[in-house]
Amino acid sequence: MRAAFFRLPLIALAAAALSGGGALAQASQAEEDLTVLPAPSDDFRPAMTAWGEPDFRGRWPIDHLNGRTPLQRAAEHGNRQLLTQEEFNARAEMVEQLERRYQNEDSSGTMGIGHWAEVAAANRRTSWITAPANGRLPAFTAEGQRLSDAMRSTWAQGQPFDTWHDFDSWDRCISRGMPASMFPFMYNNGMRIFQSPGIVAIQMEMVHETRIIPTDGRAPIPAVIGHWLGESRGAWEDHNTLVVTTTNFLPGPSATNIGTTGSPPSNKTPVSAEARMVERFHMVGPDEIIYEFTWEDPVVFVEPWSARLEWQRSDDYEIFEYACHEGNVQIRNYINASRAERGLIPVAAE
Template sequence: MRASRLALALAATALTALAAIPTVAGAQDGPAAASYKAPRNAWGQPDLQGVWTNATITPLERPAQFSDLVIPEAQARAMEQANASQNAEGLKPTDPNAKVTDLPVDCGRGFRGTDCGYNSFWTDPGTRVIRINGQARSSIIVDPPNGKLPAMTPEARQRLAQRFSRNNPRAFDGPESRSLGERCILSFGTSAGPPMLPLLYNNTYQIVQNRDEIAILVEMVHDVRIIRLNAKPLPASVKQWMGDSIGRWEGDTLVVETVNMRPEQGLRGASGGTLKVTERLTRVAPDQILYRFTVEDPATYVAPFTGEVAMNATKGPIYEYACHEGNYALEGILAGARALEKEGRTPTSDPVADLAGEGGL
């Protein structure tokens, strides 16, 4: 179902998503009316319920060709047209007689060699640039002003390098050493959140509210976030997938503070054990929610950073992502590692090298 390096590539490139199937444009085509007032539910809360998508071709970090957050509409249209052309190229069928060693060295979107397992038919990252208040955005990150992630601490750089190394000696020890996405525990990247960021596909969320809780069903790997309103935080010793999320209403904005994530979870090297994410969801139009988040992790980044994403209304329902069904890749990865070890060879993350008799998995 998934190969080892493909999973890493999905996690590493999901935030620079390109190509796919059109999504609902919604309110991103024009500025939200300053007088817009979100509808209320039965408890008098701003109503965020519905099915939403954050799919976009706007990357997390600002590309070098842009100096500002807001870009001219003509440039945004050019990006969307280039994406459509790349999408059309990616839709071309793969030669069924091709061997692993025939795969292209670089097939785009961050995939190389044996990671070239998806053509555009299977992906849905979005086709449009983020537009908020009618302004096209060059990056999800809005602070720092340069649209880049802050510098990482030396310890975090070392941790991240080991995690993605092809020669990580622990990478094939057992299922616990594999990624959360491969194990069908959480989404690739941080689609489940927090923060909830777009991926290569499955960028849909369903929000359901009651008086005391808000549930967010995440399409990718069928995650469900539970946000407890005006509740007491759990003890710091209680670590949870997606953390302990406590919400409150500030006017029309839902403010969610999340801590106590498990250390295996984080954003681009962030450690869930020291991570705090503050999210703000404001319904700014009938068919758009402005999603703003701030990430603080002093053990990983030298400063906090903030981003904004448009969540646009889309048609439901969300279909089940049956991750475990047919997931033969995880069993195959570990079985292949044991076979190599019996031959006295060291498993790596390079299948082509393995086929050439140089070791690898």
Template sequence: VIPLFVLVIPLAASAQSLPIESSIAQTPFGDPDLQGIWDYRTMTPLERPRDLAGKNVFTPEEAAAYERAELDERADYDARPTVHAKFWLDYGTKLTTDRRTSLVVSPTDGRVPGRTAVAQARARARAEKRGRTHSIQDRSITERCVLGFNAGPPMNPGAYNNNVMLLQIPGMVVLHNEMVHEVRFVPLDGRDHLPNGVRQLRGDSRGHWDGQTLVVETTNYTDRTNYMGSGDKMRLIERFTRVDDATLLYEYTVDDSESFEQPWTVALPMTSTDGPMFEFACHEGNYGLTNILSAARAEERQGPSNTSR
């Protein structure tokens, strides 16, 4: 790491409440150094709760009360039967440092914009496919531990595995998510996106530098990709800015006019962690689907009167 100089970073309007003076560093090959393991868990909800309409930021006292209430509610949850033991859950214990009431910063109401008629029809069609499946082949890829549900892109806090390792080599950035050990390679050499007919569940990412900020554009999603109601025409713009040694500001904008009434933007500060980032062992050996099937066969052997579903 090569220290460069001290720079006052004028953050985007989405994070203008965090004016930070930061020592910027470079990699040996001259790019801004964003490397590290970054923790993006937070209590701050994606959307502003409706009972907080018009309130962008908590006071320090309100933030402390909100955090206490959330922890009390989790304690009650822990007392109820659940598929997850308490020690597996890692929602975070603090709001973002600027005490925002939502991760969504645009629109200013802190809410994901309304869905279009096309998106609503697509959601109804997807809902019809949920529930009991006809065969083993119909079970989801998430259940098979093939694709993580908070790794993105875009990345969002979830119940656990809220870490991403960012690595840099000349002409390439690598994003390794803890969730289902997802790895995304982002070329920085100016190459074109894949042809429009080539579609991928996690899209096709290309990056470039805008000053000290890494900008990543992802397109070419499939019609099976769904983020808050998005479709295959989603264009995602992510921005990564290191604002100090301990903080990486992650912002993203969802642009999908077929699905949403307007583009929308999220700002999520990530915190540096020493690690290590452990191997993701889904279902302790990826046996989730095996256990579902073996339990069903056991119920069948017990007879119809003992079968719960």
């Protein structure tokens, strides 16, 4: 369903074996420090735009984060934010095996997942989620569970398809939603930041959406107006941090789908009208941003949760067309195939 115009070669290995940001490239970190991520430094002073704001413009793809780090932490890692050296070595070996799929398919004259999925170098993070302390999504509220159970998606196993209501917004090539759009996926990880006086725009390769973030202090729009990506307002803090608060998310049973490694298997994560997201884009070097956010949705989750990712500038990265489902026929094909499978419509004889 999510076909795209892919880069070749697809496998984009980072140069450093411990990619994920210079702040984490410390293979010798002591065992007792593995529960703590280094705090972002305030020492770096980015260049300023002609109108006097920190200059974050450029290409900041997150494909280097696609090295099998899960959204949620495995139980055996407890409250540890970082892998031990032995655990990292095991992950690096797994990533190396995944990387070989491309060459193996080429040598055998086939094309499969190796040509489809991008894999980057391993890093030492145990999960992208940093809070709660166990690195896992909080439990759903009773209403959150009800909304999740009502969601329909191609990710769900064994689900029949009869109408467009049986597909989530990503299936329908509308939006990956929030906060999902800010996480790496197995392809289309391009991010590009544009700025003009009073405006920051973040272009995302997945679904070709662009987040428009006013930084000029304008008033919020009415709460009854909902958007797939919400309505954002930004403010500059100190000399190197952009703080973005986003509300006005479009609620519904098919509102978002996290879909990154380690997401809940069904990927059915609803969003309510009360959801609120606070992000911090903290530039700590000329080519590094520490990106952190906290997601609050009291209708869906029993408590807020937070995540952190280390962005790296790569101005050579090219954003290609995201074609999704060409011809707009896939929803119909899913429905017809599902009905035929259930014997509701006859299948033409060969």
